[in-house]
Amino acid sequence: MSKTAQAINEASWQETFKALWISALRLVQRAREPLEGPIPHLDTRLCMLLALIPLAIAAILKEETDACGAEGNKSLPRRLGLVSSLQDLVQYSGLLVPPSSLVNVANAAASKAAIFRANCKVVGGNPSMIGQSHSSTKAVGNMLHLIVEACISRNLIDTTAYLWPGYVVLPGHSKNTSLPQESPWVNFMQGAPLSDPLKNALIATPASSVAELDKLYHIALNGSEQEKSAAAKIVCGASLVRGWNIQEHVVRMVVKLLSPPLPSDSSLQGSMSHYLSQKSTLNAILLGVSYVDAVHIFSLYGMVPDVAASPSLMWRPDHNHLSRGNHLTTLRTRI
Incomplete structure (x- = not known):
């Protein structure tokens, strides 16, 4: 244009x-x-x-x-x-x-x-x-x-x-004369655990590099249940809505997290069972992107069809595996 x-x-x-x-x-x-x-x-x-x-x-x-x-x-x-x-x-x-x-x-x-x-x-x-x-x-x-x-x-x-x-x-x-405030992402990249204070600081501070996002994505897929939930909340925080310098990477990452990769165990492939291992991540992602501005941002990037086609959105909210409350229904309605 x-x-x-x-x-x-x-x-x-x-x-x-x-x-x-x-x-x-x-x-x-x-x-x-x-x-x-x-x-x-x-x-x-x-x-x-x-x-x-x-x-x-x-x-x-x-x-x-x-x-x-x-x-x-x-x-x-x-x-x-x-x-x-x-x-x-x-x-x-x-x-x-x-x-x-x-x-x-x-x-x-x-x-x-x-x-x-x-x-x-x-x-x-x-x-x-x-x-x-x-x-x-x-x-x-x-x-x-x-x-x-x-x-x-x-x-x-x-x-x-x-x-x-x-x-x-x-x-x-x-x-x-005071020193500039250090970004919480520095501590994260140095291996600090995702405690509540660090998690809240990362939610409020946009990531500055793709390397930081890659590490967060790995935790969202492979961390403990608590770490998965924290990582998902972080990626849907300031990095999504105000991480303008890396926003296109964050948007794609959120879509990837809504469609977690199939496990290597062939017995689980073709079923929805593998989503249970990612329930903390999916629940936090669905809650984090269900408000109007986030849906508009996905729309500007042309990613609404990808979000709507995500396998995780195919689950009925009354299954209660992924969602407590109505944020899945809200996201579907807004899409």
């Missing part, structure tokens, strides 16, 4: 990409309007802005790269158009104001860029020599910082974006 719009309008790729960003930013801003109803569906709209549009642009850039046979070439017209479109967004300050629930996340993204710039100056402008800073520089963030992070995570642009004029805004150049 983006390619069609670009051709019909006889627009440059810079103009086309800019139109995509502005349209999605306006969609996010609509969540503030009371006419949208009691449920603003902000997470669905952020999914469009910070995940689906970067993925669409990634496909467009890959097509150009493959055709030119110059993978990674930063001078290709479409890639230059993307960079230019992002730089132009600075002038739309009204559209870039983050929703209240995203202020801290946007400020963290801006502070990350501020630290990069500060370190770059220390090492004489050589990005290859930049190390981690032990202090956090406060910076004022907006939606552009989140867009740039989404693009960097998918290798559409690189960290030289942090050096763009006007990208980093420091409030009085103040310093925060």
Whole structure:
């Protein structure tokens, strides 16, 4: 659709990409309007802005790269158009104001860029020599910082974006001497058990890499009953609704967990018995994805047919193997 719009309008790729960003930013801003109803569906709209549009642009850039046979070439017209479109967004300050629930996340993204710039100056402008800073520089963030992070995570642009004029805004150049808060995913990857405090922290914090998701998936399939339930709740938490940089992987993982692989024991193949071993995972997944925004996110990724066709949804809720309550019926209704 983006390619069609670009051709019909006889627009440059810079103009086309800019139109995509502005349209999605306006969609996010609509969540503030009371006419949208009691449920603003902000997470669905952020999914469009910070995940689906970067993925669409990634496909467009890959097509150009493959055709030119110059993978990674930063001078290709479409890639230059993307960079230019992002730089132009600075002038739309009204559209870039983050929703209240995203202020801290946007400020963290801006502070990350501020630290990069500060370190770059220390090492004489050589990005290859930049190390981690032990202090956090406060910076004022907006939606552009989140867009740039989404693009960097998918290798559409690189960290030289942090050096763009006007990208980093420091409030009085103040310093925060406290250490940045460590992500709970670091402890998880280091082998910490899924205790209630760590589980709750992981539910509230999006994963940052596919490696973290892979480890979580392994636990959801092979852990103890308690670990399976915890892993399923984590994957349906912030990683699903606000893990924009890895969201497409989370969505596919949830669908895979709804269709757990058959066991190696041939006597169980062809029956539904093997689902009993995954009942904790399936129960937590069905509960976690049964609310409206989650179903909308699956719809945006085109995965509703995959969810609806999942073998676990073929079980009747009154079997009570998978579900206590009505969340399975709710999910079926919403799908």
